Amino acid sequence: MLTKGELSKALEVYWQDAARCFNSKAFWCLLHVTVSLPDVCAALESTDGNATFHRYKKWCDKYFAQPALNGTERYKIRCKVLHQGRARPSRPGRYVMFAFGQPHSSGAVDHLRVDGSTLHIDVAELYKETCQAIEKWIVTLEGNLASAEANNVAKNLPLLVRVTTSIVPVPTSAGTSFVTINKTN
Numbered sequence: 001m002l003t004k005g006e007l008s009k010a011l012e013v014y015w016q017d018a019a020r021c022f023n024s025k026a027f028w029c030l031l032h033v034t035v036s037l038p039d040v041c042a043a044l045e046s047t048d049g050n051a052t053f054h055r056y057k058k059w060c061d062k063y064f065a066q067p068a069l070n071g072t073e074r075y076k077i078r079c080k081v082l083h084q085g086r087a088r089p090s091r092p093g094r095y096v097m098f099a100f101g102q103p104h105s106s107g108a109v110d111h112l113r114v115d116g117s118t119l120h121i122d123v124a125e126l127y128k129e130t131c132q133a134i135e136k137w138i139v140t141l142e143g144n145l146a147s148a149e150a151n152n153v154a155k156n157l158p159l160l161v162r163v164t165t166s167i168v169p170v171p172t173s174a175g176t177s178f179v180t181i182n183k184t185n
Contacts, residue, residue: 002154004142007044011134013163014040018127027102027123034127035078038063040160041137045149049156063133063140068112068119077121095119 014033021030041063042055056078057071064074076089077098087098096117101110103124111122141150 002141002145002150002157004145007138007141007153007157010157010160010162011040013161015131022124022127025102027100030127031081031100031123034123034130035074035081037130037134038074039078041134044153044156044160045141046156047148047152049152049159059137060133063137064129065132066112066129068114069121092117 014037018030018033021027021033038056038059039051042059043049043051045059046052046055053075056075060071060074064071069077073089073093073095076091076093077087080086080089080098087100088096089098094117095114097119099115099118099120101120101122103109103122109122109125110120111125113120141147141153144150
């Protein structure tokens with residue numbers, strides 16, 4: 001059974017890396033983490049632990065409060081950014097293009113502004129919205145620990161990637177060498 005605080009702790013590695021991206025102004029990397037997080041959440045709460053378009057879309061439509069981007073549009077962004085490094089969806093819908101920006105030094109925010117058929121997205125704001133959606137998800141799960149979704153998360157959580165300090169044998173042509181992986185949490 002899922003316990004309170006367990007899910008937040010398991011996601012700490014994502015929060016820590018995202019904070020490092022934000023603080024170092026690595027907004028392209030932050031965008032990659034941001035668009036992948038709904039996949040992780042939707043997969044965790046599924047019966048088989050796998051991510052799909054329909055699960056991503058459903059999760060986004062349920063936990064994001066921003067109507068300017070629906071689950072399908074978020075999934076299009078995810079696919080194009082992660083797999084092709086592009087901002088133009090293959091099958092345009094409401095938007096033909098997404099323009100990604102970073103916080104302006106003046107503090108001005110250009111987020112979810114529509115210019116013709118292009119949606120301007122501030123990556124830092126998108127990340128904040130994603131954090132809020134995930135926090136809402138966690139509160140929902142922790143509010144009903146007996147739900148099917150919470151039970152699925154408890155079942156799938158041990159499969160979530162963990163970063164630990166360990167020595168991993170790596171086969172080479174000359175024999176076996178070892179690689180040390182540093183622990184981040």
